[in-house]
Every structure is written in structure tokens, then in C-alpha cells.
Amino acid sequence: MAFSNKEASIVLGMVARGDKRHDIAAWFGENQARVAEVEQGQYGNVTAAPAAELPPKGAPGPKGRRLRSKVSKAVEALENKDAATALQLLKDGLADFSKNET
Structure with missing residues (x-):
């Protein structure tokens, strides 16, 4: 490519x-x-x-795994009708993903 x-x-x-x-x-x-x-x-x-x-600095693999974990927990929170927790998990996951790492 x-x-x-x-x-x-x-x-x-x-x-x-x-x-x-x-x-x-x-x-x-x-x-x-x-x-x-x-x-x-x-x-x-x-x-x-x-x-x-530019995308955040650092290897995308670990960032993606951490984000996936937060999203999974957010989906579970939504299934349990806990939108506030889900929203916070998604915000935290996005903030973590966007951090520059060495």
C-alpha cells in the first residue's frame, strides 16, 4: 500500500x-x-x-487494547442502564488513548 x-x-x-x-x-x-x-x-x-x-505519540497496540477494555466496560454499563458511568469510561478511554507516550 x-x-x-x-x-x-x-x-x-x-x-x-x-x-x-x-x-x-x-x-x-x-x-x-x-x-x-x-x-x-x-x-x-x-x-x-x-x-x-498528528496522532498521539506511542505504539498504537497498547493504546488500542486499553481503549477496547474501556469501551467494553462502557457497553456493559449501558446495558445496565448506567449512562453516566458509560460516558465517563468513554471519556477516560479517549483521554488515555490521546496521551503522548514515549
């Missing part, structure tokens, strides 16, 4: 931020060779995306 220009821009932004290459590749479901292609200019004159457009 090739990156779109927008994705290549995000890749460059993540590189500039200092993200690990394997974390960058994992965000897109790609291998590190695709990231290297972007860095080598194979996508033309693409500029790095600004920090506000």
Missing part, C-alpha cells in the same frame, strides 16, 4: 516529532520501509503536518 499525500505529511510530522519508525508504521498498518520511502522523498515535495494534526 502507498501513502496518500496527506498520510505522507503526517508521517513526516511524526518523524520530525521524534516518533519511533516502527510506531509510525504501526499507526498506518504498514512496515518501516514505507516510512523510509516518505523520508527519502519518494512522495514528492510533501511538507510535515503540524503537531495539531
